[in-house]
Amino acid sequence: MDLNNIAEEFSQCNKCGLCLASCPVCRELLLEKYSPRGKIQLARYYGRGDLELSDHFREIFERCLLCGACSITCPSGVDLKKVFLEMREKISEHRDLHAHIKSMVQSLAEYHNISEEENEERGEWRELLKEIPDHMYEKDRAEVVYFVGCVSSFFPMVQGIPRNLVRILDLAGVDFAILGGEEWCCGFPLLGAGLSNKMEELKAHNLEKVKALGAGTVVFSCPSCYGTWDEHYGTDLELLHSTQLIERLIRDGAVTLREVKAMVTYHDPCDLGRGGGEYEAPRAILKSIPGVSLVEMEKNRAQSVCCGGGGNLEMADPKLSRTVARKKIEQITQTGADTVVTACQQCIRTIKSEARRQKIDLDVLDITDLVLRAIGPS
Amino acid sequence: MLSEAIANELRAIVGSNWFLDSPEDLATYSYDGFLPEYKPDGIIIPENREEIAAIMGLANKEKINIIPRGAGTNICGSSVARQGGIIMAFHRMNRILEIDRENMCAVVQPGVVNADLQREAARFRLMYPPDPASMFVSTIGGNVALNAGGPRGVKYGVTRDYLLGLEVVLPTGEVIRTGGKSLKSVTGYDLTRLMCGSEGTLGIITEIILKLVPLPTSKATLQAIFLDVDHAAKTVSAIMASGIVPTTLELIDKVILDVISDYGGASFPKDAEALLLIEVDGEEVLVKAQGERIEEFCKERGAIEVQRARNAEEAEMLWQARRTAFGAVARLRPNILVEDATVPVKRLPDMIRVIMDLAEKYGLRIGVLAHAGDGNLHPLIMTDLRDEEEMARIDKALDELFEAAIGMGGTLSGEHGVGIAKDRFIDMEYSEKAIEIMRGIKRVFDPNNILNPGSFL
Incomplete structure (x- = not known):
């Protein structure tokens, strides 16, 4: 069945079951087949020809956040997430995709974004900016390219993130540009759909456009775009998540932070933390803002629990995604903080939407919200 | 079918x-x-x-x-x-039915996860002591069926020491209750304890009454490093004989220390042969004094380095080596066999030597983790199940390992159970008559032999 690239992972699994405790999905769905250990077994069965890729098989592998908590937990070092991604590739070759995922894939082919909107609309978040330079950040040359990402470009709930970031970069005197309508989806949703082979065109386009600006650095506010570039683009460009750049600007004294009184907790986005290995830059930012006190959740950093917004689960099983979000909100409120700060637009959407549904009074902020507040009106 | x-x-x-x-x-x-x-x-x-x-x-x-x-x-x-x-x-039977503060006990369904009970008990400043390594996943029903232990066992004992009562559905469909909330009960045979460790062969446990203890307010954590396993083992005996009852007394041998260093889990002096991780818990004054005495014991018996944690973070650092041990070892080869032979605590050094000799004799890579305070050894045998020739050598080594353990007055399994892993060795430990009694008990409970048949009996 050509699973040679993950066969080693199967043989390394001792079936100890410790991954079960880390998995937000199997804690809800209970049955062993939904657990990380169970999915490894199913992949192994498929690999040796003992199981077909049935619809049920597909449904099981859709019920996964690709959050990577199991991979971190595994004492034997099995990279379960790698297995799950590979199995989604196999499934997409043999089965019809979930209807919602199929339409997302079509949108990428047609519009180069996930939202079935004309790609020229990518820059509409700029409309609410009070001040904006004439070039509207679409320049011919720049040292840094800010890759905004589909979600922050098209979802009004999180369009504040690019607005915050461009203001921070402006105030810090960074020479940067955006690609506007020439920014195409990074391809991340295709990985989750098991269609990594469809990424090539997007990748080539984005790389070409960044190079045309003569930029040496690409900065991302979306941890998933950042991770996708980092792992799949094979480029020598410096790639930074916005928290890494902001932390550097603070360290270099390029921005001055005034007091903001707030008690906050920080949610580690899966793709920034476990994925990108970046736990400290956002915390360093929070600690450098006078008046902000950070109280950690019981499970933080590598143990952070997914918000429910990962793995395209929102498309395959929205109810399950919401249940996971509800559990996340419980962990947030247990800290006593009434504000949760994170560094991912998808986490914000998931947590904020569920808090609203549950009528929970919780401030959900992107870290750029807080930084901009600390920089103050200028 | x-x-x-x-x-x-x-x-x-x-x-x-x-x-x-x-x-x-x-x-x-x-x-x-x-x-x-x-x-x-x-x-x-x-x-x-x-x-x-x-x-x-x-x-x-x-x-x-x-x-x-x-x-x-x-x-x-x-x-x-x-x-x-x-x-x-038992996924659906996962409710904690009651934490009874006055009677210091909990009533739970079998599917409750051990760590969930620990967390709930802690809210009442109570503790459920058994802490198997699987505690974040394993269920209380499973813990009772396997009589699970854990590192806290030196001071607190194992699951059976906290079992007050059970509700059991018999293989025939009849329901019995055993024990109850009273701490003392001598009426009749102790059916509660008979169920404990019966590995799912006698009945289906549907409700469990567990004794809880006060949550300790303070603890001291120490790590000592020795150039000689014997010195470490003698320190263990000295501590146990001194009247101090540590909560935890773990030993890690050189093979595993090297693996942990290579893996980046922690670093140790180059010629370290053994590490002891020692913890005591209780009232703050007492714990502090005990910590100091244990430090002296270690130094007097040749420890080249003793660290005593000053706060919770430092304690966590000291646990780091022990916690990474299994993972670091598990990454070396595709499979790892965790053995569980247990001996009276005084024979610990002898047993460690037997394991080292067997590793050499059969050309195997074996590291030793031990709950040293209760003589419970976990030799970790690194292997690849696909290697039949090596598996045959492991089988031979295990035969000798168990013979040695039982020869020292020990047992096949301290806390992991017999199941289908050690059923073929059970007559090493028990006479034919004793096994016949067990089979008789099984027949009384399960005349048609439908409950977990083919397990250890």
Whole structure:
């Protein structure tokens, strides 16, 4: 069945079951087949020809956040997430995709974004900016390219993130540009759909456009775009998540932070933390803002629990995604903080939407919200 | 194979969502934490005692094997369908029914996860002491069935020491209750304890009453490094003989220390031969004094380095080596066999030497982790199951290992269980008559031999 690239992972699994405790999905769905250990077994069965890729098989592998908590937990070092991604590739070759995922894939082919909107609309978040330079950040040359990402470009709930970031970069005197309508989806949703082979065109386009600006650095506010570039683009460009750049600007004294009184907790986005290995830059930012006190959740950093917004689960099983979000909100409120700060637009959407549904009074902020507040009106 | 008619009867009892026989379900309930896999004929997930009684009544009549399974984390193969049958899982019976503060006990359903009970008890400043390594996943029902232990066992003992009472559905479908909330009870045979460690062969546990203890307010954590395993072992004996009862007394040998260093888990002096991790808990004044005395014991007996944690973070740092040990070892080879031979605490150094000799004799790589304070050794045998020749050498080494342990007055298994992992060795430890008594007990409970058949008896 050509699973040679993950066969080693199967043989390394001792079936100890410790991954079960880390998995937000199997804690809800209970049955062993939904657990990380169970999915490894199913992949192994498929690999040796003992199981077909049935619809049920597909449904099981859709019920996964690709959050990577199991991979971190595994004492034997099995990279379960790698297995799950590979199995989604196999499934997409043999089965019809979930209807919602199929339409997302079509949108990428047609519009180069996930939202079935004309790609020229990518820059509409700029409309609410009070001040904006004439070039509207679409320049011919720049040292840094800010890759905004589909979600922050098209979802009004999180369009504040690019607005915050461009203001921070402006105030810090960074020479940067955006690609506007020439920014195409990074391809991340295709990985989750098991269609990594469809990424090539997007990748080539984005790389070409960044190079045309003569930029040496690409900065991302979306941890998933950042991770996708980092792992799949094979480029020598410096790639930074916005928290890494902001932390550097603070360290270099390029921005001055005034007091903001707030008690906050920080949610580690899966793709920034476990994925990108970046736990400290956002915390360093929070600690450098006078008046902000950070109280950690019981499970933080590598143990952070997914918000429910990962793995395209929102498309395959929205109810399950919401249940996971509800559990996340419980962990947030247990800290006593009434504000949760994170560094991912998808986490914000998931947590904020569920808090609203549950009528929970919780401030959900992107870290750029807080930084901009600390920089103050200028 | 199960007939469709019987499958339908089972569906009628639990509802069609909770009887599973899809290929995906059969594949994923075919294993536990041990090696061999056996595909069951179905999986049934009851919600309460009544459903279980109805299932057992039917199973007994139709002679269908039932194999109870908690979270499937045991490492002796005690929850697989060795002779076919239906796996009974307790995912839906996962409620903590009561934390009774006055009587210092908890009443729980079998599917409650150990760590969830720990967390809930802590809210009442109480503690449920047994802490198996699987505690974040494993269920109390499984812990009782396997009489699970853990690192805190030196001071606090194991699951059976906290078991006050049970509700059990017998293989015939009848329900019995044993024990209760009273701490003392000498009426009749101790059926509660008979169920404990019975590995799912006597009855289905549907409710459990557990004793809780006050949550200790303070603890001291120490790490000592020795150039000689004997010195470490003698320190263990000295501590145990001194009247101090440590909560935890763990030993890590050189093989594992080297692996941990290579893996980047922690670093140790180059010629370190053994590490002791020692913890005491209780009232602050006492704990502090005990910590100081233990430090002296270690130094007097040749420790080249002793660290005593000044706060919780430092304590966590000292635990780092022990916590990474298994993972670091597990990454070296595809498979790892965790043995569990246990000896009276004084024979610990002898047993460690036996293991080292066996590793050399059979050309195996074996590291030793030990709950040294109670003589419970966990030799970690690094291997690859696909290597038949090496597996044959391991089999020979195990024969000798168990003979040595029993020769020292020890046992095949301190806390992991017999299951299908050690059933062939049981006559080393018990006489034919003793085994016959166990078989007789099994027949009284389970005349048709439908409950976890083919396990250790």
